Amino acid sequence: MILTVGTAASITLIQLIGAYLRYLPFEARLLPEERGRLWRYILSWAPVAFTIYAAYFYHAGCDVITFKRVQYVGWIPFFVFSLVVIRHGAMRHVFVLGMQTLWLFMLHTISSVLILVLLPPTLGAGDNRILSQPIVYICCFLLLLPLEQRFFRNLLPPYLFTGSRLAAWCFAILPIGICVTPFVLLLDRPMMNTTTDMMLHFIRFLWGLILYKYTLYAGERAAQIQSGRHTNELLSQQLQALESHATMLQSRAEDVQRARHDLRHYNRLLASLLDAGEVEKARALIEAQDRELLAQPIAAYCESPILNAALTVYMQLAKKEGIRTSCEVDIETGASRSGDNDLAILLSNVIENAVIASRKQPVGEREIRVSLARTEREYALVVENRCDAPVAFGDDGLPTTAERGHGTGMVSLRNFSQKYGAEVIFEQRDSWVRLLMYWSGIEKT
Numbered sequence: 001m002i003l004t005v006g007t008a009a010s011i012t013l014i015q016l017i018g019a020y021l022r023y024l025p026f027e028a029r030l031l032p033e034e035r036g037r038l039w040r041y042i043l044s045w046a047p048v049a050f051t052i053y054a055a056y057f058y059h060a061g062c063d064v065i066t067f068k069r070v071q072y073v074g075w076i077p078f079f080v081f082s083l084v085v086i087r088h089g090a091m092r093h094v095f096v097l098g099m100q101t102l103w104l105f106m107l108h109t110i111s112s113v114l115i116l117v118l119l120p121p122t123l124g125a126g127d128n129r130i131l132s133q134p135i136v137y138i139c140c141f142l143l144l145l146p147l148e149q150r151f152f153r154n155l156l157p158p159y160l161f162t163g164s165r166l167a168a169w170c171f172a173i174l175p176i177g178i179c180v181t182p183f184v185l186l187l188d189r190p191m192m193n194t195t196t197d198m199m200l201h202f203i204r205f206l207w208g209l210i211l212y213k214y215t216l217y218a219g220e221r222a223a224q225i226q227s228g229r230h231t232n233e234l235l236s237q238q239l240q241a242l243e244s245h246a247t248m249l250q251s252r253a254e255d256v257q258r259a260r261h262d263l264r265h266y267n268r269l270l271a272s273l274l275d276a277g278e279v280e281k282a283r284a285l286i287e288a289q290d291r292e293l294l295a296q297p298i299a300a301y302c303e304s305p306i307l308n309a310a311l312t313v314y315m316q317l318a319k320k321e322g323i324r325t326s327c328e329v330d331i332e333t334g335a336s337r338s339g340d341n342d343l344a345i346l347l348s349n350v351i352e353n354a355v356i357a358s359r360k361q362p363v364g365e366r367e368i369r370v371s372l373a374r375t376e377r378e379y380a381l382v383v384e385n386r387c388d389a390p391v392a393f394g395d396d397g398l399p400t401t402a403e404r405g406h407g408t409g410m411v412s413l414r415n416f417s418q419k420y421g422a423e424v425i426f427e428q429r430d431s432w433v434r435l436l437m438y439w440s441g442i443e444k445t
Contacts, residue, residue, distance in 0.1 A: 003131060004062050008053035010134035011070055012046055017141050019078040021100045022093070024152035026086045038085040045077055067130050091172035092156060098175025099155060102208040103148070105179065109202050111136040171215060178208050301329045302372075310344040311370070314351040323358050323366040330373040342416055343379075347372075349412040350435060354385035357433065361386055381437040391428045398426055399433075 019042050027035070053070050060066050083093055114136050141148070273282040301311045311327060318325050351370065358366040371382040392400050398410045413435075417424050422439035 004054055004057040006131050007062050007067060007134070008050050008057055010131065010138065011053055011067075011074060012050040013138055014071070014134055015049065015074050015078055016042065016046060017138070018075050018100055018104065019082070021103065021148060021152050022079070022082055022096050023086075024149060025092075025096050025155040026082075027153060030086065034085055038081060041081040041085065042078055045081070049074060049077065062130060064130065091169055094176065095172040095174075096152075096155060098173070098177075098179065099152075099208075099212070101179045102175050102204070105204060106202070107137050107140050107144075108133075110140050114140070174211060174215075175208055178204060178211075301327060302331045304331070304340050306340050306344040307331075307347065307372075310347045311351075314348055314355070315368075315370070318351070318355050318358070318368050321355060321359060321366070322363055323355065323368055325367075326369045328371045339420065342419065346412055346416045347381075350383050353410075354383055354433075357387050358385050360389060377440060379437070379439050381435070383435040384432050386431055387428065387433045388431050391433055393426065397424070 023038065030038070053074065056070065057066060079093070079097060083090065086093070111133060115132060270282055270285055273279075273285065301308050307329075311329070315325050315327050347370075351368070354368045358368060365386055365388075367386045369382070369384040371380075373380045398413065400410075413424065416422060417437070417439070420439045422437050425434075425436040427434050427436075
């Protein structure tokens with residue numbers, strides 16, 4: 001009875017350890033209520049799992065086969081709780097599960113070596129091994145806890161699961177693939193590992209770690225290359241926007257010059273009509289002159305030239321597409337403008353994305369709203385556009401598209417949010433797609 005209860009309790013603790021390690025990579029991204037809900041589920045299930053394990057061992061017997069069966073399936077409910085509460089993409093959960101399994105093999109190897117070296121043969125073999133193995137495993141986990149926390153909390157760099165979805169899934173299942181074969185082979189093996197078994201477990205973990213580190217390096221290099229290409233594209237877009245703005249300024253200047261040239265002619269003609277008593281013709285001439293002078297000027301959204309250029313060009317583009325526009329800018333005079341270049345690029349991309357999405361709407365139902373507010377230290381941006389078609393969102397919460405040649409806007413948004421630590425919310429509600437952003441305006445070091 002002691003063996004049954006002790007084994008059930010130790011396996012339950014091992015499953016809790018696994019749940020904790022799988023939780024660490026997502027810890028920083030979770031809201032306090034999400035963390036509380038996850039651990040309520042896990043801790044509520046733990047006594048239920050213990051009861052099931054104890055009942056199974058009592059009726060089926062507590063031996064190596066039943067011990068391994070419980071180990072192989074007992075983690076599933078805890079993993080499901082993570083999938084339900086932590087909504088950051090299945091591939092990330094699968095990857096974390098695989099890395100936690102590799103670490104399980106490592107702890108299992110360390111505990112086997114300690115049992116072989118430190119415990120007397122009577123405690124390291126037979127039924128005693130069923131209880132001593134998990135106890136030593138738990139002790140190893142506690143001793144290595146600082147290292148485990150540091151490793152698992154930094155397990156998910158942001159660029160690992162971007163780009164090709166097929167490549168991301170291949171990387172996500174890699175650790176699980178390394179573990180599948182030994183799991184199958186160990187199912188009917190005794191718990192007393194040979195020296196060869198322990199060496200294989202250690203080598204398996206080592207190769208998994210090497211592949212992980214190399215993938216990090218390759219992913220970082222690919223991200224740098226992509227960032228360089230993207231920067232060139234953004235600079236090109238910025239240059240085009242400035243050229244368009246300069247063309248508009250030149251066009252308006254020519255209009256003003258022509259109006260001033262004609263003003264003298266209008267004044268002379270008006271004087272002649274008044275001298276001749278042609279009051280009605282003089283009034284018509286004045287009205288025509290008013291219409292000429294009241295030609296639409298360039299919108300002055302803010303004092304920042306680069307921000308004003310970006311807003312003017314792309315809001316004008318929206319109007320040419322027959323889109324109703326609204327643009328409100330509230331920027332304090334004298335506010336810091338160190339990030340205006342980056343913000344102008346961001347505005348150009350997100351407004352252009354809104355224009356592209358609006359083209360798919362019926363002509364009478366196209367509308368874009370832009371709101372930008374900035375104080376000395378804080379920024380807030382809202383961009384809204386009507387969109388009846390459902391929008392697909394990726395694991396990072398940003399819209400995705402399968403169309404070739406598109407997606408630059410989301411890359412720009414992702415880079416901007418990483419650079420300035422911006423909080424980004426994308427949502428679709430009531431036939432409107434809304435982008436809400438908030439950031440401090442200070443680059444992250």
